[in-house]
Amino acid sequence: MLEVKSKEKPMPVIYTTADICKMFHIGRVKCLELFHRADFPAQKYGRGFGIEANALANYMSSRHIIC
Numbered sequence: 402m403l404e405v406k407s408k409e410k411p412m413p414v415i416y417t418t419a420d421i422c423k424m425f426h427i428g429r430v431k432c433l434e435l436f437h438r439a440d441f442p443a444q445k446y447g448r449g450f451g452i453e454a455n456a457l458a459n460y461m462s463s464r465h466i467i468c
Contacts, residue, residue: 414454421452 416424422432433450436443442456452460 415446415451416454416457418450 418429418432418436421427421435422429425432427435435441436450436452440460441452442460443450443452445451
């Protein structure tokens, strides 16, 4: 059986503010404060914000957050 490899890159997983609120158990205001931080690797997508899964993993591994 011959496998055809696609030349297209897979789409990255992007978490929205609602996803981050659920993951971190924080409210919308705290989530938006996090997304507006200079060191948080979020991007603006249209009217909302998003963060790629690998960028979030890198950010979380480099931060020591105590809740």
